[in-house]
Amino acid sequence: MHFHTIDCTMKKKRDMFQSGGSMSDKQKGLLKGTIKKIHDQDGYVVYAFDNDEQGKKYIKLVADLMNSEQIKKAERGLPEKEGYDWNDILKEQIKVQYQ
Secondary structure (H helix, E strand, O other): OHHHHOOOOOOOOOOOOOOOOOOOHHHHHHHHHHHHHHHHOOOOEEEEOOOOOOOOOHHHHHHHHHHHHOOOOOOOOOOOOOOHHHHHHHHHHHHHHOO
């Protein structure tokens, strides 16, 4: 949820899907259904994962799900620094803000 805290520029309602660790087949199915529902309602998919091995696997998974449904309206968020997660980015921003 830290990506949402950092990037609050979208004023529309957001549906969030958060994962931690590995994702079960059931969760993958729910994610695919959520992506399709967002697309069917003319929504926009934003997916943001950590910049680590697991995060990159999730990025590929979401990209594959979207491609299988021919969904193009999406944005991917990834921390620039290798090994960083969104919590690291948020902490850096807060530290700079209060210096």
